[in-house]
Amino acid sequence: xxxxxxxxxxxxxxxxxxxxxxxxxxxxxxxxxxxxxxxxxxxxxxxxxxxxxxxxxxxxxxxxxxxxxxxxxxxxxxxxxxxxxxxxxxxxxxxxxxxxxxxxxxxxxxxxxxxxxxx
Amino acid sequence: xxxxxxxxxxxxxxxxxxxxxxxxxxxxxxxxxxxxxxxxxxxxxxxxxxxxxxxxxxxxxxxxxxxxxxxxxxxxxxxxxxxxxxxxxxxxxxxxxxxxxxxxxxxxxxxxxxxxxxxxxxxxxxxxxxxxxxxxxxxxxxxxxxxxxxxxxxxxxxxxxxxxxxxxxxx
Numbered sequence: 001x002x003x004x005x006x007x008x009x010x011x012x013x014x015x016x017x018x019x020x021x022x023x024x025x026x027x028x029x030x031x032x033x034x035x036x037x038x039x040x041x042x043x044x045x046x047x048x049x050x051x052x053x054x055x056x057x058x059x060x061x062x063x064x065x066x067x068x069x070x071x072x073x074x075x076x077x078x079x080x081x082x083x084x085x086x087x088x089x090x091x092x093x094x095x096x097x098x099x100x101x102x103x104x105x106x107x108x109x110x111x112x113x114x115x116x117x118x119x
Numbered sequence: 120x121x122x123x124x125x126x127x128x129x130x131x132x133x134x135x136x137x138x139x140x141x142x143x144x145x146x147x148x149x150x151x152x153x154x155x156x157x158x159x160x161x162x163x164x165x166x167x168x169x170x171x172x173x174x175x176x177x178x179x180x181x182x183x184x185x186x187x188x189x190x191x192x193x194x195x196x197x198x199x200x201x202x203x204x205x206x207x208x209x210x211x212x213x214x215x216x217x218x219x220x221x222x223x224x225x226x227x228x229x230x231x232x233x234x235x236x237x238x239x240x241x242x243x244x245x246x247x248x249x250x251x252x253x254x255x256x257x258x259x260x261x262x263x264x265x266x267x268x269x270x271x272x273x274x275x276x277x278x279x280x281x282x283x284x285x286x287x288x289x290x
Contacts, residue, residue: 036255049220050255053246060247078160078253080153110127 024062029071030055032085042085159267160251164217164241167226173215173241175267181213183270183289186261187237188254190221191229196258199276200233206282207236211289218242219249219257262288 030044030051037050043058054075061071075083089097163172178184187203189196207214216237218226223242230237243249252261253272260273262285270288273281 049246053250056245057247057250078250079255 024068026055026058026062029058029062029068032072033058033075034083034085036079036083154253154261154269154272157269159261159263159269162248162251164243164248167218167223167240167242173239177239178215178263178267179265181238182265183212184215184263185212185285186215186217186252186263188217188219188243188249188252188257188259190219190257191225192221193219193257195276196229197233199258199278200236202277202279202282203236204234206277206285207238209286209289212285213238216240217249219254220244220246 027044031042033043033054035041035043035046035048035051035054037048038046041051043051043054058071061074066074069088072084072088076088081087087093159175159178161175163174165172178186185206203214206212214237216239218240220243226242246254252259256274258276260277260281262270262272264270271284277285
């Protein structure tokens, strides 16, 4: 009896997890898309005609079952990488992504060296 | 150690200045050159007057097609209209007009007043189809060949220079 109850609860819980995973918040996508006809605004912030259309297209793409990455890829394909605020890691922007970590490691070594020297 | 610190600081400053120099000199304006020779995206644009749809295959019948996004409320569309009228006389080219977020009555009036350069007209009432073409404002025009490859994209109203370029490409 306990096992059956556990099984039912497990199935219900896993279903709720999977259904949560499928949900994509359109607003989080809007916040990462640049309004190309505005001054530094996101699609989420803008009420421009362009932003309204992009919101409709994002909604359609979500309904088609596209993932967040697929939606960004679709937009980048149409308007260039400039439309996405957080660009994907590629050859051209690899330095941008890697540099903070390099700076952190070198900074760590530098501070470590300084402390050791003082001691 | 002090010497190494100085070298590191100088290298860091050179790096920061270089990054600023490159970033400030970079052209961030929308560039259409990456679209050249790309295939036209799949689309389904409804007829202006009927409940039918234009699809990619419909444009394969023409040697060259100029897809022009326009609306009666768009002032620059009026400016480029005489250029479109001239282009409509070219034998090698058909112009596909996509009426963008417009009311049919106003669009009809616009064409009645200025002439109809379009071999066929479609409509994109909510602008969603135009996103497939990477349109973000109108007027915009895309010149494609028989194989549906993009030859050139024009952002903004067509000028006489654009007219010469199009004529040169299609002949």
